[in-house]
Amino acid sequence: MPAKEREAADERVARCVTGIDGLDNILDGGIPRGNTVLVTGSIGTGKTSLCIEFLVHGALSGENSLFISVTESTDKLLTNIIPYDFFDDKLIREGRLHFIDLSVIYERLGLDRPEFDYEEVHILIDAVVSLVREMKVSRLVVDSVTSISYRLKSEEIMREFVLKLGSILSSLECTTLLVSEIAPTGERYSTYGVEEAIADGIVVMGNLERRGDLLRTLQVVKMRGTSHSRAKYVLDLTTTGVLLVPLLKGGSIAAGGG
């Protein structure tokens, strides 16, 4: 598609403004509404903080937002959350921002087997979709899809899970972030490698070592429905939210900074 037509098409796409200034700039205004985005990276790179901030901004702008925690209890998560200057407890009390443990959903659905088959995966998808419908959720985070994938023992089941969940949530105009934990040296962005093929977008967060310094980085590798920067940025997690600046390149690549 010629550049001019693409720009016009980009403008027509409804945006889910993340509220994270740097990221919205990278994405030319925000994530196309209804996209399913894989937020991937190794531990300690800020994935969960970025996702929570995305939800908080959504709730502040009147969109119902839901965080499904798979890896740790939401009580522990909320204890360790960054004390954002813009966070307001009222968002939780008024039901605009929800935190739910997936273990509770498993328990209610009777999903207690270590491995899920197709039928159980569909039960899980239906349960998540029901929550999104009932709560009128516009922004969803699943942290992490990797932990769910441990119960999905084949690529086919994983493909079915991401594809079906993504397509239903997209039809509901729910913008979804799926957190994926990958090894720092891996070429893949997810456990099976199928998630990135199906997802509409991939945001890679990493640690970059340069001359003994460790920098937190963010890079949007793919985002359907919008033009976007593919450059690497350095980020900081602060009480004013995630801050991003361009990764400096001058002379550093030869020193191992690439």
Added chain:
Amino acid sequence: MAGRLRDKLIELPEGSAVALRMGADQYFDSIRDILDVFAPQKDLDVLYVTSTIPSRSIINALEVLEIPMDHIWFVDCISQIMMSGTEKHAHTSHVESPTMLENIMLKVEYLVRKTKERGNVIVLDSINSLAIHNNTKILSEFLHIMVNNLRSKNAYTIVFSMEQYETDEIRNMLNLVCDETIAVGAEGGG
């Protein structure tokens, strides 16, 4: 001398980037002019990036001079690398090393947001000490991005350059990025 520097600074339009060329003996007088005269007169918060001496040393000097710290914030890029273990000050953020130029930009951005009710002047002390730890290419890129970013926010940027450590490369870098060079102590300059 000091009177002329402060007059020059006051005349600067918003969003100006200035290189302040000085000798070592004019260092504290220049700091005083910026922190005690220029910034209060313009109602600005000072974001002072130090890679030359630890922020604690400058704070001690400010205390002696009875300059209030209410609107002065430090980004200290040197204390941690010295592993000196000094007590933390509420108005000081630390960057692990002067080589982490992106983190300097991030700390400045954070402080700009925290002090958004007022304007800002960002003091970079100094380009010469940053040049000890960084090559010219990356330092030029850093300065170019940071100054333009601050300019878009109508913030003032003042870059210290100690004339005895100035190289041609540093001079070229400052000429490229800054709107003006003020030679402190030189006739008509400060």
